[in-house]
């Protein structure tokens with residue numbers, strides 16, 4: 001069989017032909033490199049960032065929505081905030097905030113601490129928000145997500161995440177509610193689901209990283225007939241812009257902007273996701289606040 005042209009960052013969906021079990025697999029290479037940009041994270045924080053970005057893609061893949069999904073982990077550990085976003089068309093970005101010192105042997109519990117995992121979906125033109133919140137319980141990012149699926153989505157889900165500097169990989173399997181069409185009996189599906197879970201948990205991170213989904217599928221699904229769908233491209237894209245940063249600066253207020261200007265000669269705001277730097281000099285600040293009436297004036301005009 002001819003070697004298929006691989007996308008650097010791709011998502012694949014698969015289903016079991018005879019049972020209501022489905023899965024998603026994602027591998028990020030270029031996008032993983034690009035989303036880190038020039039930022040230098042401690043190795044453990046970087047690993048967690050890769051897992052979060054991969055998990056956000058898997059989450060987005062399991063849902064039908066038109067907008068943006070945000071996976072956020074906020075706790076009192078060494079990593080105070082971890083945010084990964086994925087749009088419905090699989091544009092991703094991610095960022096992490098952490099303490100100055102992150103010991104190289106810190107475990108997941110020390111990194112994350114007590115806190116919560118929040119999944120927010122902003123959908124449609126009117127930006128409707130759906131939010132699922134679960135406590136950060138579990139010994140890994142994957143375990144926290146399994147907990148999220150069990151409580152918020154009520155779908156039995158198992159997933160595995162692995163990564164290094166070059167790539168991150170995620171594999172998720174999910175048992176769907178039995179469909180009404182003449183599928184196999186509930187008991188048979190239960191057994192198959194047990195088998196698929198065992199298949200997934202038998203994998204180690206090195207196997208996940210070094211094999212293609214075509215090779216992994218029989219390892220997870222055994223002899224059960226699987227249908228593997230074509231690749232969907234995933235890519236890094238930051239939605240920041242000078243316009244959005246201007247709005248942020250405006251919302252901070254004129255007095256504060258002028259203070260910074262007087263002190264530093266310019267107001268510089270770095271995008272926390274991609275690291276892009278937006279600089280506003282005296283003329284820019286002047287224009288920014290001249291162009292928009294202050295809130296007080298707006299109220300008076302109304």
Ligand SMILES: [Zn+2]
Nearest residue numbers: 238240271274
């Ligand atoms: Zn940005």
